[in-house]
Amino acid sequence: MEKLLKKKNNIQLDQFRELGLLLFIIIISIMVQIRNPSFLTGENINDLLKNTAILSILSVGMMLVLVTRGIDLSIAANMAFSGMLASIIVRDFPQIHPVLIMLIGISAGTLSGFINGLLISKGKILPIIATLGMMYVLRGSTFLISKGQWVSAYQFTDGFKKMATGTNWGINNLILIAVAVYALAYYFINHTRTGRRIYATGSNPDSAKISGINTDRMVILVYSIMGMLSGLTGVLWMARFASAQSDSAMGYEMNVIAACVLGGVSMSGGSGKVGGILLGSLLFGILNNTLPLINVSPFWQNAIQGAVILLAVIANVLAKRGMTKRNLNRRDR
Amino acid sequence: MIKNTNKLSFLLKWEWMLVALLILINIMNASLSPYYLEYNNMMSAIMAFLDRSFMVLPMAIIIIMGDIDISVASTVALSSVMMGVSVQNGVPMTVAILICMATATLCGFINGLIVTKFKELSAAIVTISTMILYRGIAYIILEDQAASGFPLWFSILGWGDIGTIPLILIVFIAFSVIFWLILHKTTAGRQILAIGQNNTASIYSGINVDKMRLFAFTAAGFMAGITALFLTSKMASTRPNIAIGYELEVIAMVVLGGVSTSGGKGKIHSVILAIFVIGLLKYGLGIINIHSQIVTIIIGLLLIFSTLLPSIGQRVMSKLKIIRQMNL
Structure with missing residues (x-):
């Protein structure tokens, strides 16, 4: 009975959190819409979703990493590396099919993620340190393979750029890819044994191990998925902005962590x-998209983002405390 | 047999590995450039990397306690920008320096306050958000402008000497001694190590954990202010984007210095050795024109292997122990 009660309250908290987020998004949207009626137009919403797609794809991987009590600081460097690798191949061998090139980028990303996982699970290095080291290595390697040169717009083939800028059924490819990633992630996390095992590993590693879960393998898997998504988004990033530099996506890992x-x-x-991070990345995207629309100087963007994240995590803690207090009171009665 | 392994483990101590590494790097640098070992050259090499090293000392204490502070570089930017703007608006330099230090200390204090009042939050997430926030405020204040117009005497801080020793080195040595005394010779230091070993047990044995954490984060803010002073003085101007990425370099130095990232272990002197290892390595690679981006690969690998080594060493040691027991 007690267990049931606890479960019910947990559901309440989760729902509260997501509803709160949704409410916040709606309030912001209404406020912006009043200031600038061009916010809720089809074109702008399309833009907004297009800009949020890469962030939201990465959030899926980062969520899984955070669920296993880890963190991955190397994703932006990984994106730059895989994207640069793909861009160089496009530049030097324009006849290769774009999808094949994307697969090369994804494999490079997955490999880096796999190494992260190996260092963390088998090497027993703290995730923040291992991925920090990896970040350095990947940033440097990006410079090394590009020899410090950019790959510019004219060196990309149209087919390659189309991967991110093209449309299918009237919807931008980036949005379609993000939707596909979310559908897959939802199924994987909630309806497969491996998905549940990842959560078990994160909520209590010791008992997960005792109950026969190979936690090391779960950690490696999670970082490999993160690497795979970084590789995918790295290629998409280069295709979208049609320019590959060794400092592409610098600092983007913090945005992803913040969205999560x-x-x-x-x-x-x-x-x-999954629903939570979708809303989280959407809110992050809206904050980025709307500030110029309501004539807020772009220099305010960082501070507003930082303040919102700080307030969100603190509000979360306060809500949780309130919930626990109420539950305790109820039990006393 | 036992004596032999004791000797071995003495040599395996992290400090000695760092000393060996440092000697190796110095030999490498000296063979690369005949001028390297000249006194003036040595001092300019040291001056080049010491500015960010001030933050390494409190960061070591924070990491020993099992926390982390990612916002230090943003604190440097914000306090430096505050100082620059004050000077531009006619505030006397001495007051501007005080403003810089006050801003930095306040930033650290706010981190500490949030981390201790909301214990459910990890220090990583709190300082990631304040990292974005502090630099964001710096951008609001100065946008994409640079602030300059510091009086001439201010540049003495970054470039001046006392006798023949750079001022920055003297200040660094002074702070190193202070932090070494705090960590290794005071009750507070023992408490810091205890907190890192076992937070809960420390609370029950009457250590004021909150106070210690608040102190450590505030100290990190203060030292970021010192960094801001020296950095701004050296560059003679400031922008909101200064010191980007310093936090990771600082953390790398601490970890290379053998501070256990799971808390509870660490020595200030080996951290200082690590500062010189990374700093001189960078300088040496700079001599032979290796691009700074490639130097980051080497630092990344150093970071990974320096954390990998202890766990491998432990595994080998325990295997050796088993073999020895079987022989007995």
Whole structure:
């Protein structure tokens, strides 16, 4: 009975969090719409989703990493590396099919992620340190393979650029890819044994191990998925902006972590929902998209983002405390 | 047999590995450039990397306690920008320096306050958000402008000497001694190590964990202010985007210095050795015109292997122990 009660309250908290986020998004949208009626037009929403697609794809991987009590600081460097690799191949061998090139980028990303996982699970290095080291190595390697040169717009083939800028059924490819990633992630996390095992590993590694889960393998898997998504988005990033530099996507890892935290993923592991991070990345995207629309100087963007994240995590803690207090009171009665 | 392994483990101590590495790097640098070992050259090499090293000292304490502070570089930017703007608006330089230090200390204090009041939040997420926030405020204040117009005497801080020793080195040595004394010779230092070993047990044994954490984060802010002073003085101007990425370099130095990232272990002197290892390595590779981006690969690999080594060493040691027991 007690267990049932606890479960019910947990559901309440999760729902509260997502509803709160949704409410926040709606309030912001209404406020912006009043200031500038061009916000809720089809074109702008399309833009908004297009800009949020890469962030939201990465959030899926980052959520899984955070669920296993880890963190991955190397994703932006990984994106730059895989994207640069793909861009160089496009430049030097324009006849290769874009999809094949994308697969090369994805494999490069997956390999880097796999190494991360190996260092963390078998090498027993703290995730923040291992991925920090990896970040350095990948940034440097990006410079090394590009010899410090850019790959510019004219060196990309149209087919390659079309991967990110083209449309299918009237919808931008980036949005379609993001939707596909989310559908797959939802199924994987909630309806496969491996998906549930990842959560078990995160919420209590010791008991997961005792109950026969190969936690090392789960950690490697999670970082490989993160690497795979970084490779994918790295290629898409280069295709979208039609320019590959060794400092592409610098600092983007913090945006992704922030979107996850906004979406209610706990940094202490074991909890995080696909719906939450979708809303989290959407809110992050809206913050980026709307500030220019309501004539806020772009220089305010960082501070507003930082403040929103800080307030969101603190509000989350306060809500959780309130919930626990109420539950305790109820039990006393 | 036992004596032999003791000797071995003495040599395996991290400090000695760092000393060996440092000697190796110095030999390499000296063979690359005949001028390297000249006194003036040595001092200019040291001056080149010491500015960010001030933050390494409090960061070591924070990491020993099992926390992390990612916002230090943003604190440098914000306090430096505050100082620059004050000077531009006619505030006397001495007051501007005080403003810089106050801003930095306040930033650190806010981090500490949030981390201790909301214990459910990890220090990583709190300082990631304040990292974005602090630099964001710096951008609001100065947008994409640079602030300059510091009086001439201010540049003495970054470039001046006392006798023949650079001022920055003297200040660094002074702070190193202070932090070494705090960590290794005071009750507070023992408490910091205890907190890192076992937070809960420390609370029950009457250590004021909150106070110590608040102190450590505030100290990190203060030292970021010192970094801001020296950095701004050296560059004679400031922008909101200064010191980008310093936080990771600082963390790398601490980790290379053998501070256990899971907390509870670490020595200030080996951290200082690590500062010189990375700093001189960078300088040496700069001599032979290796691009700074490639140097980052080497630092990344150093970071990974320096953390990998202890766990491998432990595994080998325990295997050796088993073999020895079987022989007995």
